[in-house]
Amino acid sequence: MSDPTAEFVPEPRPRMDLLRFATAGSVDDGKSTLIGRLLLDSKSIFEDQLEAVEATSASKGYDYTDLALLTDGLRSEREQGITIDVAYRYFATPNRKFIIADTPGHVQYTRNMVTGASTADLGLVLVDARQGLTEQSRRHAVILSLLRVPHLVLAVNKMDLVDFDQATFDRIRADFTSFVTKLNVPDLEVIPISALSGDNVVTRSDHMSWYSGPTLMHHLEHIHVASDRDLVDVRFPVQYVVRPKSDEHHDYRGYGGMVAGGVMKPGDEVVVLPSGMTSKIAGIDLFDKDVAEAYPPMSVTVRLEDDVDVSRGDMIARVKNAPVPSQDIDAMICWMTNEPLCQGQKLAIKHTTRTGRALVKTVQYRLDVNTLHRDQDTAQLGLNEIGRVQLRTTVPLLCDPYSQNRTTGSFILINEATGVTVGAGMIN
Amino acid sequence: MNHTHADYQLSQLDQLEAESIHIFREVAAEFEKPVLMFSGGKDSIVMLRLAEKAFYPAKIPFPVLQVDTGFDFPEVLATRDSWVNRLGVRLVVASVDEAVKNGVIVDDGKTSRNRMQIGTLLHAIEEEGFTAAFGGGRRDEEKSRAKERIYSHRDEFGQWDPKMQRPELWSLYNGRLHAGEHMRIFPISNWTELDIWHYLGQEGIEIPSIYFSHQREIIERDGMLLSASESVRPKHGEKVETRTVRFRTVGDMTLTGCVESEADTINKIIDEISIARLTERGATRGDDRFSEAAMEDRKKEGYF
Numbered sequence: 146m147s148d149p150t151a152e153f154v155p156e157p158r159p160r161m162d163l164l165r166f167a168t169a170g171s172v173d174d175g176k177s178t179l180i181g182r183l184l185l186d187s188k189s190i191f192e193d194q195l196e197a198v199e200a201t202s203a204s205k206g207y208d209y210t211d212l213a214l215l216t217d218g219l220r221s222e223r224e225q226g227i228t229i230d231v232a233y234r235y236f237a238t239p240n241r242k243f244i245i246a247d248t249p250g251h252v253q254y255t256r257n258m259v260t261g262a263s264t265a266d267l268g269l270v271l272v273d274a275r276q277g278l279t280e281q282s283r284r285h286a287v288i289l290s291l292l293r294v295p296h297l298v299l300a301v302n303k304m305d306l307v308d309f310d311q312a313t314f315d316r317i318r319a320d321f322t323s324f325v326t327k328l329n330v331p332d333l334e335v336i337p338i339s340a341l342s343g344d345n346v347v348t349r350s351d352h353m354s355w356y357s358g359p360t361l362m363h364h365l366e367h368i369h370v371a372s373d374r375d376l377v378d379v380r381f382p383v384q385y386v387v388r389p390k391s392d393e394h395h396d397y398r399g400y401g402g403m404v405a406g407g408v409m410k411p412g413d414e415v416v417v418l419p420s421g422m423t424s425k426i427a428g429i430d431l432f433d434k435d436v437a438e439a440y441p442p443m444s445v446t447v448r449l450e451d452d453v454d455v456s457r458g459d460m461i462a463r464v465k466n467a468p469v470p471s472q473d474i475d476a477m478i479c480w481m482t483n484e485p486l487c488q489g490q491k492l493a494i495k496h497t498t499r500t501g502r503a504l505v506k507t508v509q510y511r512l513d514v515n516t517l518h519r520d521q522d523t524a525q526l527g528l529n530e531i532g533r534v535q536l537r538t539t540v541p542l543l544c545d546p547y548s549q550n551r552t553t554g555s556f557i558l559i560n561e562a563t564g565v566t567v568g569a570g571m572i573n
Numbered sequence: 574m575n576h577t578h579a580d581y582q583l584s585q586l587d588q589l590e591a592e593s594i595h596i597f598r599e600v601a602a603e604f605e606k607p608v609l610m611f612s613g614g615k616d617s618i619v620m621l622r623l624a625e626k627a628f629y630p631a632k633i634p635f636p637v638l639q640v641d642t643g644f645d646f647p648e649v650l651a652t653r654d655s656w657v658n659r660l661g662v663r664l665v666v667a668s669v670d671e672a673v674k675n676g677v678i679v680d681d682g683k684t685s686r687n688r689m690q691i692g693t694l695l696h697a698i699e700e701e702g703f704t705a706a707f708g709g710g711r712r713d714e715e716k717s718r719a720k721e722r723i724y725s726h727r728d729e730f731g732q733w734d735p736k737m738q739r740p741e742l743w744s745l746y747n748g749r750l751h752a753g754e755h756m757r758i759f760p761i762s763n764w765t766e767l768d769i770w771h772y773l774g775q776e777g778i779e780i781p782s783i784y785f786s787h788q789r790e791i792i793e794r795d796g797m798l799l800s801a802s803e804s805v806r807p808k809h810g811e812k813v814e815t816r817t818v819r820f821r822t823v824g825d826m827t828l829t830g831c832v833e834s835e836a837d838t839i840n841k842i843i844d845e846i847s848i849a850r851l852t853e854r855g856a857t858r859g860d861d862r863f864s865e866a867a868m869e870d871r872k873k874e875g876y877f
Contacts, residue, residue, distance in 0.1 A: 163585035230738065232719040233712045235765050242585040244763055256740055263742040371582040385598040389631035397630055403595045403744070408581065432626040440581045444594035444627070457602050481740050495745050498602070557745045564749030566739045 161237065164370060167246040167265035167294065169258050169285040174271040175302045179340035180234060180247055181212025183362065186347035189236035231261045241366055250281055255288065255514065255529035256481040259569055262292040263555070266370045269298045274307045274337070278320045284514045286321070290328035291477060291531065291571065293551055295373045297325070297333045300361060305339040309352040327517060329548070332368075336361050374441045379407030379415070380468070380545070380553050381461040382497035387446050399430060399446035400455055405497065405552035406545075407463070409439045409447065417453055418460045418543045419470045424451040441552075458499040460543040460553075468553065470541035474503070476570040477512070477547075478534045480526040482560070486534070486568060487525045494538055494570075496556035501540035503558065509533040533573070547571035586771055589764055590623065595744060596723060596760040597627040597707075603748045604705040604756070607635040608665070608698075611656075613649035614823040615780050616709030619761060619769055621656055622778055624707075636663035638706070640694050642686045643670045644804055644826040652781040667697035686825045695731040698755055705748070705756045713765040723762050729753035767846055774839040786819045786837040797830035821846075 168176055184190045198214045205211075234245040246261030248254070262268060268289035272282045282299075289297055299321050307313045318335040325333055336345055337356055344350035347362040359367070385401040409415075413426045429439045430446040439445045447461060455461075462468065480486045486505060494503040510519040511532040519533075526532045547554030558568035583591065600607050609624060611617045624633045637657060657664045669689050673680045678692035698706060712719045722741045727733060729751075739747055748756055761769075773780060790801040790813050799805050801813045804827050818831040819842075836842045 161585045162582060163588050230720045230735070233763070234719065235713045235763075237765070237767070242765075242768075260740045260742050264744075374581070376581055384595070385602045385628075387628060387631050391630070391632075394630045401594075401598050401627065403591060430629075432629050438581075442588060442591050443583065444591040444598070446629075493749075495747065498599075552743065555743045555745065557742060557747060559747055559749055564747070564751060566741070566747045569740070569742045 161240060161242050162370070163242050163244065164267060164365060164368065165244045165246065165265050166267040166269055166365065167248060167258070167261040167289070168269045168271070169248050169250050169261070169288075174250065174273055175340045176247075176250065176271050177214075178212045179271065179300065179302065179338070179346065180245060181214075182340050182343055182346050183245075184234065184236050185212065186343065187236045187238060187362070231257050238362070238366055243365065250285065252281075252284065253529060255284075255531070256479060256569075258285065258288050259292060259479045259481075259531075262289055262294050263551075263569065265289075265292070265294045266373060267296040267298060267365070267368060268294040269300060271300050271302050272317060272321075274301050274303045274313055274317065277313075277317050278324070280515045282321070283324055286325060286328060286330070287514045287517065288531075290325075290330050293329065293548060293571075295331055296368055296370075297330050298361070298364065299333070299335045300340075301335065301337045302340055304337045304344060304350075304353065305342055309337075309344075309350070311353070311355040314356075334358070334364055336364065375406040375550050376408055376440060377406075378466055378545070378550065379409055379413070379461070379463045380405040380550060381409060381447060382499075382543070382553070383455055383457055383459045383461065384498045386456060397448075398452075399448050400461070401444070401446045402461075402498070403444045404439050404441045406441060406550050407466075409445075409461075410437065411435075414464050415449070415461050416464045416467050417449075417455050418462060418467060419541050420454065420459070422451075422453045423464055424449040424453050426450075458497075458540075460497065462543075468543050468545050470543055472538045472541050474536040474538060474542060474544070474556075474570075475573045476534055476536065476556070477531060477573065478526065478558070478571075479531045479569045480528060480567065481569065482565065482567040483528050484567075485525040485527045491561070492567065493559040493561050494536070494542075494556055495559065496542045496544060497553060499540060499542065501538050501542075502561075503536045503538045506535045506537050509535065534570075536570075542572075544572050546573060586768060586775065589761075589768060590626070590772070592744070592763065593620075593623045593760040594627040596746070596758065597624050599746055600705050600707070600748070600756075600758050601628070601634050603746075606701070606703050607705040607707065607758070608638045608701070608703040609633075609635060609707040610694075610709070611637045611639050611653060611664075612709070612823065613639070613645070613653040613781060614709070615769055615773060615784060616711065616761060616764075618652070618656065618778065618780055619764070619772055620707060620709050621660065622772075622776055623760060625660060633660055633662050636665050638665045638667060638694075638697060638701075638703070640690045640697070641666050641668040641670075642690060642825045643668070644686055646781065646783055646800075646820075646823060646826055648781045648783045649823050652779060655779060665697065665701065667693050669693045672696060685828060687828055691731075698731070703755060704750060705758050707758045707760060709761060710759045711764050711766070711769075712762050721759065721762070723759050724748060725757040725759065726750075727755050727757055731755070733757075767843065770839060770843050770846060774843070781823060783820045783823060783831075784842070786817055786834050786841075788815055789818050789831065790814070791816050791818060791831065798832065799828075799830055800826055802826055 202211045232247045236243050248258040248261035270285045314337045338345040345360045383400045383402050387399040411426050416423050427448040427450045429436050490505045492503050510521045511523045545553045554572045556570045560567045672678045672693040677696045724746045791798045792801050792811050819834040820831045836845045
């Protein structure tokens with residue numbers, strides 16, 4: 146056998162891009178069935194997986210294949226028949242790969258939903274057509290908008306159980322659209338489906354001729370995500386200093402990191418924060434190649450013309466466009482552990498590649514994620530609660546508002562004694 | 574020059590690569606003693622490639638650990654040596670036979686070699702004091718992996734507790750540890766089997782020859798095609814036949830089955846996988862067949 150890699154033609158197929166989306170809902174909404182349907186109809190389910198699920202369904206005495214069993218991964222979840230953690234699923238169509246963050250819907254799992262939404266380009270909310278909007282579906286929309294997920298889809302499921310009735314769908318769509326005007330949702334699509342029978346999931350339904358919009362899969366495949374990233378404000382958190390110290394690369398000093406915003410080019414005048422020293426980009430390396438431009442979310446190594454002092458935790462930005470270092474942080478925080486967040490508490494904080502400590506100065510209000518009511522009469526946040534909090538940090542954070550940049554606007558809080566991640570923050 | 578947003582859109586493979594490089598750098602920056610668990614299989618070769626890119630032109634700043642079951646394919650060991658030599662990284666070999674000899678684990682004659690790797694691996698991690706171990710696990714492989722974090726915490730016994738996992742948000746990873754604990758790191762969590770093959774093709778890098786179609790003496794057992802060897806001999810009623818096969822995964826020779834295939838190039842493998850009807854583990858890994866929760870149980874004990 147000669148060199149088997151030789152005849153490989155790179156990118157023989159159309160270039161694939163990536164869509165990450167988060168789903169929320171409980172078993173009752175048919176969420177697991179919907180995901181099972183997307184996987185099955187896009188041929189991402191294998192025979193052995195399907196056989197295992199068919200066998201389990203039969204052993205439980207079901208007279209149908211429970212597609213939800215495909216997605217409930219952990220033994221305890223299978224025993225209880227619920228989804229309690231974030232699970233990641235993968236499928237692809239010819240032009241796009243999809244990563245689903247599959248999260249539980251109940252209020253006691255809000256933190257899991259926040260986790261799944263943190264990296265999502267699109268959020269999928271499910272409602273049961275028979276019930277219309279519930280507290281749960283409103284809460285899901287609120288969380289997705291808080292996490293600044295740029296695209297939202299409401300799938301009105303179980304249309305088969307309301308005789309594919311247009312008036313029912315129109316009423317739910319109107320309710321939801323009016324609720325969403327109070328939130329930050331730049332893009333909304335409402336689609337009538339039946340996950341169980343497959344109507345409008347991948348193939349167009351024969352039962353809803355009154356609906357002229359896209360099927361769910363068509364929408365997921367064609368939604369435009371390229372414009373969601375900030376390509377104006379250069380933000381490069383320095384992650385790792387590359388110094389080979391070898392004979393061949395004796396003087397090489399590069400700064401490894403992932404571009405968090407803007408387009409960087411050799412020759413650009415830049416400032417290194419927090420020191421404020423300025424220099425020019427000498428070159429940008431991607432492995433053994435020079436690149437002309439670096440943009441989010443590329444992982445590159447940046448070289449500067451001057452021998453300035455740069456280390457992990459610093460940030461490279463443009464001279465006339467840089468974040469203002471601040472130790473006073475105003476943020477929305479989702480609390481993720483049993484012991485409540487209280488004023489006066491000290492925690493570890495990780496923001497981009499910086500770590501430090503944070504003191505909880507005030508808990509300004511708790512947000513009721515069902516009603517958007519702000520409860521000012523509180524000094525703490527409990528598990529799964531979200532509220533507005535002021536922090537004082539030991540090191541200045543090089544941050545932007547979360548609404549401008551989801552990378553430089555986010556942080557996590559860590560309990561210093563247990564080492565556990567206890568909070569997620571979005572900077573105002 | 575006028576650019577549109579579309580000019581600044583990375584392909585999905587480039588996005589996966591960027592995410593993985595980010596993870597390698599984060600671990601190298603935050604952990605005292607990382608190690609890369611290397612099986613010689615395609616996933617761990619992709620990991621080595623990503624690590625090479627993450628630190629280039631510097632060398633990879635951590636060693637490579639291989640658990641030697643004593644039943645590894647010679648072609649795989651040859652590829653391992655070639656990679657390690659080219660990159661100039663230190664290779665740590667943790668041998669199951671040595672572990673049995675030293676009383677670290679017990680060979681009761683019933684436990685599979687794959688399971689015996691657990692004790693061997695944990696012992697090596699403890700011995701060397703590694704605080705972070707990169708693994709090539711992918712979330713598309715198996716249901717319990719679908720819920721595992723990229724930074725996956727292990728207690729002082731090396732155990733994974735699926736119910737006590739730390740939330741993992743954005744690209745902010747929490748590497749805090751107590752003494753004696755370590756972290757398993759899965760930089761290619763979001764890659765699928767097809768992504769791995771596309772990347773291997775794109776990079777044009779060396780992988781073990783047994784992934785490509787070849788003639789091999791095999792024994793058909795319980796629906797699996799096992800490679801005939803000194804360790805796998807025909808039982809009563811079984812016969813040794815020569816067939817045209819390739820391996821979809823590589824592991825312990827006594828447990829890893831091959832599939833009949835004519836695919837002798839990466840392009841043909843990609844075409845084959847695209848229409849495959851069985852998962853790679855379901856088709857070829859005896860160790861995952863015993864129960865629906867087999868992988869979850871082994872992971873809790875400290876498997877890769």
